[in-house]
Amino acid sequence: MTIVSLKNISKSYGIDVILKDINLTLNENEKAGLVGINGAGKSTLFKILYGQIKPDSGEIYIMKDKKIGYLSQSLDLDEDETIFKEVMKVFQEIKDMEKRLHELEKLIADPKNIKDEDYHNKLLSEYGYLQEEYERRNGYSCESYAKGVLIGLGVLEEDFNKEIKYLSGGQKTRVALSKMLLSSPDILLLDEPTNHLDLSALSYLENFLKDYRGTILIISHDRYFLDQITTKTFELKDGMIEEYDGNYSFYISERRKRTEQRTKEYDLQQTEIKRLEGIIEKYRSFNREKSIKQAESREKQLSKIERIDKPSSLEKAA
Ligand SMILES: Nc1ncnc2c1ncn2[C@@H]1O[C@H](COP(=O)(O)OP(=O)(O)O)[C@@H](O)[C@H]1O
Ligand SMILES: [Mg+2]
Known part of the structure; x- marks a missing residue:
């Protein structure tokens, strides 16, 4: 069952088109990664999903009564609270x-x-x-549950009464992440959750998310982390989404295959275009009524070809 989907979402900042007609669907309990180079528009996509910013066009669907939790790159904590x-x-x-x-x-x-x-x-x-x-609602155990998550993510028990304003960026991330996990949303949007986490906190988070009974979409550059949790990968590139039915490693190998396939198709098409152009040139050079007609008919054929974009074969994966 689809729990959340984006339909034909577009978003520009000034003349920069960030998202072009994006379609994306997540099923209940699906765990997916969202990858792409810096500035690709991943965080923008999350903010649109969460309703924090409005797209220029398109629709957002969220299943009725489902709660979205969003861990943003900028944390939202009360600095004066412990x-x-x-x-x-x-x-x-x-x-x-x-x-x-x-x-x-x-x-x-x-x-x-x-x-x-x-x-x-x-x-x-x-x-x-x-x-x-x-x-x-587990009233008796919520405190110990909260403690367990905080400690799991590497917050020391002796610091529990420290005010947020005295914490480092890394500690704040852990607190925000704890809050997010404890609120048990139906859909978890995590934007770079592994920043500032050490190995033990990372592995705690990994296990927590693996066992999480909910839908998760994660932006992360940590391929090992993604590999452990996700079974689907969306790549955001040139404002468009490409979907892969597997984790990060699958995405890398499948992407290579797709690029190779597209390169083959592109090369074939280029050969065909060159062939037609050669014929056209020849017919034109004869400069007879009949040959001009031939040239024109080939030009029509040439104009009908749907051009394949040159696949960027050498670029790095996101
Ligand atoms: N509020 C904004 N106003 C103008 N440009 C923005 C704004 N937010 C993001 N951008 C630009 O949109 C692009 C995508 O940003 P972002 O979604 O943060 O990318 P990512 O998370 O993939 O690194 C970047 O070029 C960024 O500079
Ligand atoms: Mg970002």
């Missing part, structure tokens, strides 16, 4: 429930309320409902 509090904001609703449960406990135990049977029953039923909901 690490742990900032991360626990993800569980605000659960924390509110917890507060209400405590209130209810007091109200239920209050002798005044026990006398009022109707009211007391109401309190009990709200308590029962909330209690169930709290358990269903």
Whole structure:
């Protein structure tokens, strides 16, 4: 089932065309990489998917009630908050429930309320409902879950009470990434998530994403990381998307094959074009009515050929 798709998306900045009529589809629980050289428009594509910027034209579809999480290259954290509090904001609703449960406990135990049977029953039923909901949403374990993710990504427990503003860029990335993972979105958009991560955090993230039950699109230059997680690769090049049904390594080998195939087709076409041009030139040089007609008919044939762009065979893969 398609969970998210872009249809005929175009975007320009001034005279620079960044995206030309892009089509891209992700199925539920699909994990894909988005690759391309610097400045190709990858981050722009993410911002369009997330709804942060509007395309010039085209449509964005997101399955109903599905939540998108976006880890951008610029992090969005409250500088005055401590690490742990900032991360626990993800569980605000659960924390509110917890507060209400405590209130209810007091109200239920209050002798005044026990006398009022109707009211007391109401309190009990709200308590029962909330209690169930709290358990269903893992209220008891969300703190330890948050701790586990932070530590997994290399944030030291002794730093949990440090304010964000005192953290290095790398530490901020880890906090933002923790927040993102803990919020469990249906669709995860990760823009260069491995920047600033050391080996152990990298391998933690790799495993987390491998096991993640959701749709993931990752921009990364780390081919080993992509290889571990993705089963599909989109390459953004010259404003267009080319899709590959496999991980990064598959993309590299398949891309080579496609380029070779296209080069063959291009060479064949060039030979055919040269042949026709030669014939035309010859007929024209005869300068007879009949031969001019022949030339014109060949010119028509030549103009009908759909020109294949020269494949850039020697360029590096993204
Ligand atoms: N807000 C903007 N205004 C003008 N140009 C922009 C803006 N954002 C990005 N660009 C340009 O669009 C191109 C694509 O940028 P970006 O999407 O960040 O590429 P990538 O993430 O693939 O490196 C770049 O040339 C960049 O300079
Ligand atoms: Mg970018």
